[in-house]
Amino acid sequence: MTSVNIIHGHIILPGADKAEPLHLHIEDGKIASVGKAATIAEHIDASGFIVAPGIIDLGVFKTDKPAFRFGGITRAALMPDQSPVHDDPATVRFAALKGKPDLWVHPLAAATQGLDGLRMAEIALMKEAGALGVATGRKWISDSGVMLRIMHYCAALDLPVILHNEDSGVTGHAVATAGETATLLGLSSAPIIAETLAIARDLMLAEESGAHAHFRQVTTARGLDLIRAAKTKGLRVTCGITPAHIFLSDNAISDFRTFARLSPPLRSESDRLACIAALADGTIDVIASGHDPRGPEDKRLPFSESEPGMAGAETLLALALNLVRDNVISTGRMFELLASNPAKILGLNAGQIVEGQEADLILIDPDAPWQVDGDRMAALAGNTPFDRLPVQGRVRQMLKGGKVI
């Protein structure tokens, strides 16, 4: 039996805007009491720190423990785009064990075999093996019949469907958003209707099937309008975004910077501002890292030949804190976006500091300054589009199930 007090910290409580100065008592890996410290217990002094729920990162492409540890991520939902693809119970079961005990990986089941977008995968068996959601992977499923059947199936199994929304016909081989930057650089580009179309269809299928649709990255004003309208209508719809689309516009790909090659591609400044507005008004439910470390073999290439993706786990928290500093969201809301909402979507009893929950906690020094440096990252690769950016906010300590790791 272990007993730990976290004292003198400022605690993020569910529903509160700001962190409250309270003690916390952990007993046997679970939060035993908020507000009271036990008399006989080991103390962790959290003076000057925010005590927050560990980040639950909804949609990463690699299990990258050092990066997750740096970033304060205690649980990560792993996309099925692995080698081999996570489209059968054995690979899902194996992936779920990979991070334990200090990191919990929640593998997402591939919606289709080999992510081919055509043949349904063994979704129910993968659910039994531990999958908490079903994902279409890096791509949109273009066959509406297949997608409708998957949604019906997932609705019956009560699994969320995690969607990627780029209409493949409109997108083609595009590597950028249509606009002046893509035209200047001579890069193949797709108009933003690629996203709007894909979201519109999937919203209709979600309504038809009753499935819970989670749009992993909504990056355009028009896409967010669709989500907003669907929520007003009462559909089971949630959506997310990564810091890249919050803080960067397609200007970032100038000079053919492959670290800024993402999927979906970076958008115009007006779309970026619409994303920030959607964070403020509650349309966006999740901020995730989209963590996708890529080495030189994928990135030191001509832009169109490089692979999309960024290493985002380490910068997720510090960049999200920028939104608090800019008065876009409150500290409390930030942890809804980073922890409690992802937990709800995945059906996890986690992501909040309440009595009885697993003590997955991070102690944050919110003002600690540091500089993003792609050459010295903890991640498997340093492909960050935020290289050299000065940021604030460091995770000083992390507890998984009450244990300091």
Next chain:
Amino acid sequence: MTWTKPFAADSFPSGSDAFPQKHLLGIAGLQTWEILYILKEAEQWVALNRSGAAKHVDTLSGLTIINAFFENSTRTLLSFEIAGKRLGADVVNMHAAQSSVKKGETLIDTAMTLNAMRADAIVIRHGSSGAVQLISGKVDCPVMNAGDGSHEHPTQALLDALTIMRRKGKVEGQTVVICGDVLHSRVARSNLFCLKSLGAEVRVVAPPALMPSGIEGFGAVPFSNFDAALNGADVIMMLRLQSERMQGDFIPSPREYFHLYGLDERRLALAKPDALVMHPGPMNRGVEIASSIADHVDRSAITEQVEMGVAVRMACLDILTRKARGQEGWA
């Protein structure tokens, strides 16, 4: 030939200040006076190339120039080879089929290899936008872009500007119509940037599916109707349409394309009576341009473009290697 020079020979900054760039990667990064400086320098090479038997100098004697072409080319490669040889350089051509250099590390490794061979200048053509810039960051010598994907083809724009200058006296104020697959055309991009920089009015004409988004942001006036665009045109630049884009993806068929965007006698009559017809080559006769116009001695500048190409490339090779050659004011 009327040839009123828009610049005085002594109006450029002295020494390397006239052209402070290390590489020639595109027109977009150049100042107007840098463009004019190359054009001015090219004049002497036009004269040399026309001088009869001994079209040769030893300016670049002892220097090695590698033409690394990762994409098939006949005329541009030949033009660069002749340019280098007329300046006295040792010119080596590397034909690397695109297929063998698919992976980027290989591309970077190739660049490192060329660098290790101590080339004094590398001329690169590559099928991917930005590939030449990528290589330029990995080598010590000057790099010239001979066309990268749909990005830029700066020497083409320079030779086109020189052709217009020589035929029309100046570029400034000319109404230039660029027609064809603007979306995929590096020639269109470089020409747009160059012509706007030199003060021309540029109209771009393309089928809607082949018009790049936001082109008006670069000062071009977009048209989808070729006839309308030709009104008052001084120069008509036709772009090559790649045959693989004529099979229904972007264009229903070659004959429908010619019907809407082909340059024939009727259309040419809509432009100014002395309008000049240009084409970067190789032409698809009957697809984008009627044979009778391509071969029209007074109106077509197509062969002159090829001639100016050698002179412009000689000028670029000369200018970019001056530092390495220790030329006074450039070292």
